[in-house]
Amino acid sequence: MTEAAHEQDVAAEQYRREQHVTDQVLASFGGAASARFAEVMGALVRHAHAFVREVRLTEEEWQQGIEFLTRTGHVTTDRRQEFILLSDVLGISMLTVAVNHPPDGDATESTVFGPFFVAGSPRVELGGDIAQGAAGQPCWISGSVRDPDGKPVAGAKIEVWEADDEGLYDVQHDGERTAGRGHLFTAPDCGFRFWAVTPTPYPIPDDGPVGDLLTAAGRGPMRAAHLHFMVTAPGYRTLITHIFVAGGEHLDSDAVFGVKPSLVKDFVEHAAGAEAPDGRVPERDWSSAEFDIVLARDKETSDKEAPE
Numbered sequence: 001m002t003e004a005a006h007e008q009d010v011a012a013e014q015y016r017r018e019q020h021v022t023d024q025v026l027a028s029f030g031g032a033a034s035a036r037f038a039e040v041m042g043a044l045v046r047h048a049h050a051f052v053r054e055v056r057l058t059e060e061e062w063q064q065g066i067e068f069l070t071r072t073g074h075v076t077t078d079r080r081q082e083f084i085l086l087s088d089v090l091g092i093s094m095l096t097v098a099v100n101h102p103p104d105g106d107a108t109e110s111t112v113f114g115p116f117f118v119a120g121s122p123r124v125e126l127g128g129d130i131a132q133g134a135a136g137q138p139c140w141i142s143g144s145v146r147d148p149d150g151k152p153v154a155g156a157k158i159e160v161w162e163a164d165d166e167g168l169y170d171v172q173h174d175g176e177r178t179a180g181r182g183h184l185f186t187a188p189d190c191g192f193r194f195w196a197v198t199p200t201p202y203p204i205p206d207d208g209p210v211g212d213l214l215t216a217a218g219r220g221p222m223r224a225a226h227l228h229f230m231v232t233a234p235g236y237r238t239l240i241t242h243i244f245v246a247g248g249e250h251l252d253s254d255a256v257f258g259v260k261p262s263l264v265k266d267f268v269e270h271a272a273g274a275e276a277p278d279g280r281v282p283e284r285d286w287s288s289a290e291f292d293i294v295l296a297r298d299k300e301t302s303d304k305e306a307p308e
């Protein structure tokens, strides 16, 4: 046998052995009760195995990967979600958003949920203040919630949450204080308005394994300044999104790839003493922004509600 033929044999045997592992694992999910579970796990195994083969993953690298995920688990608590950060910086969060929210007319675009939402935020009346002691420049946010035909959606629930001017969410501060978050409902004319603080850029927590990953990649941890929204109303798809501050830093280098041009809004600056739309005259400078929201119809609900 020539040397070339021998090498070919070895390569064929190597390929056979590698493929055998993949085939065995794929077959092991064949009996799953849920077809969807079998589909998802099958695809995960095929792609993960292809990844190992493509990069010829070394045993040391695999060990490093295990250690990275172990640290990601250890640093995660009910106040810090390192796995969401990992998903965010790998773009998996935004890709999942893209897959699940195809373009739907003028419906407002979605973006990442992020790790800082907390259920059970305080209710704020229309025109109230969600800052609740969060430090920052006062910011008046107003807008409307409509359906794709322009019909007002009254009583839509709007959850908002944001970091303070130190770049920290309430849950990142010591103590149990709730600040920079709240929920309100649209008025009968579908309008909403509230005080918040002007969003500022902030770094995602980078003192853990995800921070190490960003450093190794030569990437920064900064997010473009934004205010989080989650809008829900019966018969409509839940909208999870942000608005971003036009002209702000990091719009082109958002650490989690969350920026969409349609979500970048003008935050107008006003001098101290200028009267706000609610008649308040802030003692310091303040800003204002408008956000008109269009909710996509929930196809499943509207199908169910459709007459026979």
Ligand SMILES: [Fe+2]
Pocket (backbone or CB within 6 Å): 114, 116, 162, 163, 226, 228
């Ligand atoms: Fe955020």
